Amino acid sequence: MTTLAVIPxxxxxxxxxxxxxxxIGGMPLVVRVLRQVQRCRSVDRVLVAVDDERIASVVDAWGGEALMTPRDLKSGGDRVAHVARSFPEAEIVLNVQVDDPLVGPDMVDPLVAALTERPDVRLALLVKEIERAEEIDNPNIVKAVFSPAGEALYFSRSPIPYSRNEGGRWYKHIGPYAYRRDLLLAFSDLPQTPLEKTESLEMLRLLEGGETILVVPVGRDTIEIDTADDVAALERYLTEKGDDLR
Known part of the structure; x- marks a missing residue:
């Protein structure tokens, strides 16, 4: 089995x-993510899918492998699929976000293992139990509900499940996606579905189409970099917890 990780x-x-x-911490964000993925034992090759020579030059200077992709691609997923078309030998393709610098082997390797153990499934992703109450009602935090077998039942921006009784537990989707290559290449050609349009969540397109999605629980959170406050939070984290990449 060949596993290709792509960082759009x-x-x-x-x-x-x-x-x-x-x-951040003396290292470009894209290089942080690259080095974290390079630590994963289940990944055979890591590529950074770029749309600008400035990023490509930095990746090359730090010993990584960059591949130029068209600037007009609609999303990171489309960029990953564009790269995957050139690698027919890749059975599993990981989409690892460039704004997720704390991704690591404890997140990536279990995703690959999940697909390896379930050859009938073509997509696996991560979920983390929500610990902060304010995240439950936050529409920017995608909540997930799943069966005891670890198969996704639904994803929503709303707080699901509804807390009618005490003792509820909520999970959010975080981190990378692990696709079988055939599903990744077909995904962008599938028409949008009603629930996807309502929630603006692409994974609902697959659920509505009958696709099984495995969810893999993880025990730690990530810090996604979208604002200057996120950068400051990551720098505090690295100071307090230490920087494994230095």
Whole structure:
């Protein structure tokens, strides 16, 4: 089995222009993510899918492998699929976000293992139990409910499940996606579905189409970099917890 990890890294960013090249702890953000993924035993090759020579140059300078992709691709997922088309030998393709610098082997390797153990399934993703009450009602936090077998039942921006009784537990989706290559290549050609349009969540397109999605619980959170406050939070984290990449 060959596993390809792709980190889509475009230069444009509404809130943080040039976000992929932001230096945090003396290292560009894109390089942090690259090095974290390179630590994963289940990954055979890591590529950074870029749309700008400035990012490509930085990746090359730090010993990584960058691949230029068209600037007009609609999303990171489309950028990952564009790369995957050139690698027919890749059975599993990981989409690892460039704004997720705390991703690591404890997140990536279990995703690959989940697909390896379930050859009938073509997509696996991570969920983390919500610990902060304010995240439950936050529409920017995607909540997930799943069966005892670890198969997704629904994703929503609303607080699901509804807390009619005490003792409820809520989970959110975080981190990378692990696709079988055939599903990744077919995904962008599938028409949007009613629930996807309502919630603005692409994973609902697959659930509505009858696709099984495995969810893999993890025990720690990530810090996604979207604002200057997120950068400050990551720098505090690295100071307090230590920087494994230095």
């Amino acid at each position: 890294a475009r230069f444009g960013s509404t809130r943080l222009p040039g976000k992929a090249l932001l230096e």
